[in-house]
Structures are given as C-alpha cells and as structure tokens.
Amino acid sequence: MWRVDLHTHSVASGHAYSTVAELAEAGAATGLEAIGITDxxxxxxxxPHVFHFSNLYRLREWRGACALLPGVEEDLAGPEGELYLPEEVLKQLDIVLVGVHPYGWAEKETAARVTRSLLKAMENPLVKGVTHPVNTWLRLDVKEIVKAAKDTHTAVELNLSKVAGLESELRQFLEWVEDYEAPLMVNSDAHIAAEVGCWGRAAELLPMIPMARVINRSLAAVCDFFGCQMPRYANEEVSV
Ligand SMILES: [Zn+2]
Ligand SMILES: [Zn+2]
Incomplete structure (x- = not known):
C-alpha cells in the first residue's frame, strides 16, 4: 500500500499521545519508508511555540527504518491566506500542510470567507497540502479547493481519521479529484502511534481512490512532489 504517512501528531501537539520515536517505530512496523511529523x-x-519548528531540522538525524520528515499542519491566521509561522521557518520544513480547525482566526468566520482564505494560502508556494477539506465542523467549498489543487501544486487530503459519517461527501470529493486531476494524499492524521499508516480505514472508499494521483505512494514520490531532500538515513540498514 502507500509507503509514507504525511500527517501525524506527536506529544508536541498537546492533545496527541506518542513521541516522534514511537511514531517512527509504528511506521517501521507497518512498512512505511517515512512519516511526516506535522504537529x-x-x-x-x-x-507548540515557533522554536519547535525552527529546531525541527534535527529530525533528519533520526536513524531507523522509517524516516522522519519535519513539517507542520498550519492554520489560517487571516482572510488572505495568512499563516501563523513566519515564512523563514516554513521554508525550513519539508511538509507544510494547512488545515482548518474551529479555533483561531477561522473560528468565527463563515465557510465562504474561510474557503477564500484557504484558496489564497494554496497559492503560497510554501504550502504543499490541504488537510481534511471534508470535515464536520465547517462545510468548505470542497469543489473549488479540489479545482485549485493542480494549478497551485497543492495536494488535497483523504483524511482517514475523518471518514465515519462523511462517506458520501468523500465519494464526491474523490470524484472531483479524478475530474480535476488533483494531487491526492491519503493520511492517518495519527494522534497516537497505533494510528500510523492505518490504511485499512480506507477500505470502503478504495474503489473510488484514483491510485495514480496518490502522492504518498513512496518516499521518492513525496520528495519529488514536496521538492525536499531524501532523508539522510532513509532506507539505510540500521546497525545499533
Ligand atoms: Zn490535532
Ligand atoms: Zn492533523
């Protein structure tokens, strides 16, 4: 199945429960080449504070069967696609994803204004992915987001922690992915190690997933899409 899980949370997120080492070990146990640490x-x-992200390059020192890719799941900070982290910090990260959560700037905004801001954020060359465009707390204009994905070189996410109750919306989403040739990522959004690479949760939607569009199928495909370096110790035999 897919060899990279681009969206995982460590204890640094505050409401997630595994360390990066535990996440990596779970990734290795499920046969993954790499995981994105996207708190x-x-x-x-x-x-976490901005220092968490400016120091995250140290993940590249991790030696293990499953490599770690430094990243973030950012939120919108304003109506024009503004983000919370400064550009110079975002530039240091491999996996910059943006998602909408019912907090911060987006909390009191309409779905239309949030969609507009998200479309602006997708135009930012540092932003390479949008997490859970289909979710239960804010009905974004998913069709417009999927339509913008190809031209802005932004992957849209099938989020496997948000499937229950959203099956029909997700089927429609996957149809648009195919129609508009959008880059797609399938991720766990793990908040505990046991969820890393939980591809079984995609079983029901599997016939609808346009496999050729899945960018997290291999680490090489991920590095190509995100324009990042192959992790230093990836695929290296580990000797202790
Ligand atoms: Zn979270
Ligand atoms: Zn997340």
Missing amino acids: HGPGLPQG
Missing part, C-alpha cells in the same frame, strides 16, 4: 501550528490552542 499543529502555534495558532491552535496547545500548539
């Missing part, structure tokens, strides 16, 4: 940005309650 929430500083705009979400409990989100």
Whole structure:
C-alpha cells in the first residue's frame, strides 16, 4: 500500500499521545519508508511555540527504518491566506500542510470567507497540502479547493481519521479529484502511534481512490512532489 504517512501528531501537539520515536517505530512496523511529523501550528490552542519548528531540522538525524520528515499542519491566521509561522521557518520544513480547525482566526468566520482564505494560502508556494477539506465542523467549498489543487501544486487530503459519517461527501470529493486531476494524499492524521499508516480505514472508499494521483505512494514520490531532500538515513540498514 502507500509507503509514507504525511500527517501525524506527536506529544508536541498537546492533545496527541506518542513521541516522534514511537511514531517512527509504528511506521517501521507497518512498512512505511517515512512519516511526516506535522504537529499543529502555534495558532491552535496547545500548539507548540515557533522554536519547535525552527529546531525541527534535527529530525533528519533520526536513524531507523522509517524516516522522519519535519513539517507542520498550519492554520489560517487571516482572510488572505495568512499563516501563523513566519515564512523563514516554513521554508525550513519539508511538509507544510494547512488545515482548518474551529479555533483561531477561522473560528468565527463563515465557510465562504474561510474557503477564500484557504484558496489564497494554496497559492503560497510554501504550502504543499490541504488537510481534511471534508470535515464536520465547517462545510468548505470542497469543489473549488479540489479545482485549485493542480494549478497551485497543492495536494488535497483523504483524511482517514475523518471518514465515519462523511462517506458520501468523500465519494464526491474523490470524484472531483479524478475530474480535476488533483494531487491526492491519503493520511492517518495519527494522534497516537497505533494510528500510523492505518490504511485499512480506507477500505470502503478504495474503489473510488484514483491510485495514480496518490502522492504518498513512496518516499521518492513525496520528495519529488514536496521538492525536499531524501532523508539522510532513509532506507539505510540500521546497525545499533
Ligand atoms: Zn490535532
Ligand atoms: Zn492533523
């Protein structure tokens, strides 16, 4: 199945329960080549301070069967696609994803204004993915987001922690992904190690997933899409 899980949270997110080492070990046990460590940005309650992200390059020193890719799941900080982390910090990360959560700037905004801001954020060349466009708390204009994905080189996410109750919306979403040739990522959004690479949760939607569009199928495909370096010790035999 897919060899990279691009969206996982460590204890640094405050409401997630595994360390990066535990996440990596779970990734290795499920046969993954790499995982993205994408803790929430500083705009979400409990989100780590900017220092967490400016220091995250140290993940590249991890030696193990499953490599770690430094990243973030950012939130919108304003109506024009603004983000919470400064550009110079975002530039240091491999996996910059943006998602909408019912906190921060987006909390009191309409779905239309949030969609507009998200479309602006997708135009930011540092932003390479949008997490859970289909969710239960804010009905974004998913069709417009999927339509913008190809031209802005932004992957849209099938989020496996948000499937129950959203099956029909997700089927429609996957149809649009195919129609508009959108880059797609399928991720766990793990908040505990046991959820890493939980591809079984995609079983019901599997016939609808356009496999050729899944960018997290391999680490090489991920590095190509995100324009990031192959992790230093990836695929290296580990000797202790
Ligand atoms: Zn979270
Ligand atoms: Zn997340």
